[in-house]
Amino acid sequence: MQPAWAIGLMTGTVLDGFIDIAMIRTDGETIEDFGPWELAPYPSEIRPLLRKAFEAAKQWRFTGPDPDIFREAEIALTKAQSEAVNRFLDKHGFSASDIAAVGFHGQTVLHAAPQNGHRGHTRQLGDGAMMAEIIGTDVVYDFRTADMDAGGQGAPLSAIYHKAMLEKIGAGPDTVILNLGGVANISWYDGDRLMAFDTGPANAPVNDWVNAHSGADMDVDGAIAARGTVDEARLAEMLRHPYLSAAFPKSLDRFDFSASMADGLGLEDGAATLTAFTAGAVGRALDLLPQRPERIVVCGGGRKNPTMMRELARRTGARIIPAEDVGLRGDAVEAECFAFLAIRAMRAMPYSYPLTTGVSEPQTGGRIARHAAA
Numbered sequence: 001m002q003p004a005w006a007i008g009l010m011t012g013t014v015l016d017g018f019i020d021i022a023m024i025r026t027d028g029e030t031i032e033d034f035g036p037w038e039l040a041p042y043p044s045e046i047r048p049l050l051r052k053a054f055e056a057a058k059q060w061r062f063t064g065p066d067p068d069i070f071r072e073a074e075i076a077l078t079k080a081q082s083e084a085v086n087r088f089l090d091k092h093g094f095s096a097s098d099i100a101a102v103g104f105h106g107q108t109v110l111h112a113a114p115q116n117g118h119r120g121h122t123r124q125l126g127d128g129a130m131m132a133e134i135i136g137t138d139v140v141y142d143f144r145t146a147d148m149d150a151g152g153q154g155a156p157l158s159a160i161y162h163k164a165m166l167e168k169i170g171a172g173p174d175t176v177i178l179n180l181g182g183v184a185n186i187s188w189y190d191g192d193r194l195m196a197f198d199t200g201p202a203n204a205p206v207n208d209w210v211n212a213h214s215g216a217d218m219d220v221d222g223a224i225a226a227r228g229t230v231d232e233a234r235l236a237e238m239l240r241h242p243y244l245s246a247a248f249p250k251s252l253d254r255f256d257f258s259a260s261m262a263d264g265l266g267l268e269d270g271a272a273t274l275t276a277f278t279a280g281a282v283g284r285a286l287d288l289l290p291q292r293p294e295r296i297v298v299c300g301g302g303r304k305n306p307t308m309m310r311e312l313a314r315r316t317g318a319r320i321i322p323a324e325d326v327g328l329r330g331d332a333v334e335a336e337c338f339a340f341l342a343i344r345a346m347r348a349m350p351y352s353y354p355l356t357t358g359v360s361e362p363q364t365g366g367r368i369a370r371h372a373a374a
Contacts, residue, residue, distance in 0.1 A: 004025065005025050007339055008340070021088050022037035026343050031340075034332075037335065038088065050077070062112065074106075079134070085135050100137075103337075103342030103366075104141040106125050106126025107126065113251045113253075122145060126141050141367055146364070153249050153357045156357070157357070158196065159352075160341075161333075162177040173191070176188045176286070178299065183204065184200055184302070190290070195356065200257060200284075201278055206219050206259075209274055219275070226272075228266070230269075231269060235277060239277070249357050251357070279314070282296070282312060283317070299328070350362035
């Protein structure tokens with residue numbers, strides 16, 4: 001199959017106020033070329049709207065009709081992301097006709113993994129048909145529902161792209177890809193078996209803790225945690241959580257591990273303890289793999305937190321390497337992934353697997369909104 005250009009879009013659950021936009025050229029198997037990428041700011045009114053949607057989702061819990069705020073937020077975020085893509089294309093000298101597809105992840109507002117034999121549920125806000133009309137190209141969206149309908153976890157979907165990344169850098173089973181967004185997830189590939197799962201929280205509890213106790217959006221550069229002291233006794237108890245030793249496939253919602261784990265601690269000690277928990281949970285995850293990796297290539301916003309990176313080294317015993325040090329783009333990976341998945345979906349190729357999301361057989365997915373050519 002001939003490689004094609006695709007754009008991927010991602011907005012994480014940490015609500016950092018940015019839209020990740022990345023372009024890659026791919027046939028859905030390999031990364032042929034990296035195109036431009038950027039973090040585009042959301043209009044100021046989007047973040048509070050999404051926070052309201054999150055709060056409504058926690059009350060809704062997949063029961064009854066959608067809260068009205070869902071559609072309001074969906075329209076606003078779809079328009080904002082579509083307009084950001086149009087600006088991105090214009091800025092970098094491309095037109096919509098140059099793009100085979102846009103992979104539009106949308107905004108996850110709630111994700112509940114399967115439990116006790118009952119299928120899980122997931123909800124991303126995003127109107128693919130509206131985006132296809134605004135941009136003027138095919139759009140793939142709603143990437144997770146088909147997997148969950150087939151009994152899967154709906155996450156992580158990044159494993160097949162992480163495999164392409166590992167192959168691009170010539171890495172073997174001694175290396176794992178770790179993404180630190182709101183939730184942390186790892187992918188491991190030994191040339192035959194592809195395995196992936198959510199390890200635990202990443203930035204979400206720390207950001208929520210700092211926001212609740214200081215009003216700041218996040219712990220910039222890990223400075224608050226760096227001034228604190230880890231409550232090692234509490235951390236040891238936190239690391240006994242049954243999720244961390246459970247067999248994979250497994251996945252998490254951003255609210256499954258909350259900032260309340262640090263209740264009773266001060267701002268700095270709480271931030272330090274939550275940061276150490278993210279790292280310790282990754283250490284526990286490495287023990288579940290067939291071979292314990294010696295090197296961790298870190299993507300996502302968490303790699304910019306020096307305190308979190310130091311804790312990862314301390315609590316995993318592995319070499320911790322930012323994605324950029326091996327020629328990858330740590331901020332762009334999640335968006336690149338959905339460009340890659342969009343091409344796979346357009347070509348009816350699978351992107352979730354028994355050892356990544358828990359489906360019984362390899363599964364494709366995504367809904368395709370075709371652009372009606374003028």
